[in-house]
Amino acid sequence: MRSLSWTGAACALILAGCAAQTPQSQVTTPETVRICTGNSCTDQPRSAALPQAAPSAHEAQAQLRLQQLEALAENSPHAAYDLGLRLMRGDGVPHNSYQGLQWLRKAGEQNLVDAQLLLGRLYLSGVAEMGSDAAEAQQWLSRAAAQGSAQARKLLAQAEKIKNDEQAQYQAREQARKDWERWMQSTPSPYYWHWGHHGWQRY
Secondary structure, rough: HHHHHHHHHHHHHHHHHHHHHHHHHOOOOEEEEEEEEEEEEEEEEHHHOOOOOOOOOHHHHHHHHHHHHHHHHOOOHHHHHHHHHHHHOOOOOOOOOOHHHHHHHHHOOOOHHHHHHHHHHHHOOOOOOOOHHHHHHHHHHHHHOOOOOHHHHHHHHHHHHHHOHHHHHHHHHHHHHHHHHHOOOOOOOOOOEEOOOOOOEEO
C-alpha cells in the first residue's frame, strides 16, 4: 500500500511539472544552452555555443590581401587608388561603393591625377549609389586638368557647354555612365599594384 502511495505521489509531481509548462514553452527553443567542461557547467547563449565555421583558405587569403593593401593605401596614393577601384568594382574584395569612394578621394587629395579624373567621372555620371554632383565633378576635373589631363579638359569643356541644358545634361550623364561601365569591365585591370609571390608589388 505504501508503494502505491509513493508511486501516486511521484506521478502527481511529474504531472504538476508538465502542467507548469505552457504549450508555447514546450516548443520554443531556449535562448541558452548548458555547456559542461570538466567539473563545472554554465548556461551560455545558444549562438556562442554553436561551433563557428573556420574561414576557407580562399577567404583567409582574400582577407590577407585586403589587409595588406589597406596598410599600403594609408601611405601610397597609388595603393589607395587601387583599393578604392577594387572596392568600387568588387574585384577581389567585397563590393563597397562608399568605402571605395573614400579611398579614391584620399588618393585624389594626394594629387594622383588618375584618381582625380576618376572622381570627376563618378560625380559627373552619378554611378552606383551616388547621385550626380556637377560642382564636385568640376572640382576634381579641374584639378586633373591642371596636371595636364587631356580627358579632364575635354570633360570640363563638355560640362561647361551643357550646364544650362537639362536634356543635354541627362544625355551626358547617360553617356558617362556607359563609358564608366565599359571602363570598369576593361581588361587588363587598370591597377598600379598586383598580388605576387611576395605580396603586393608595383607593376
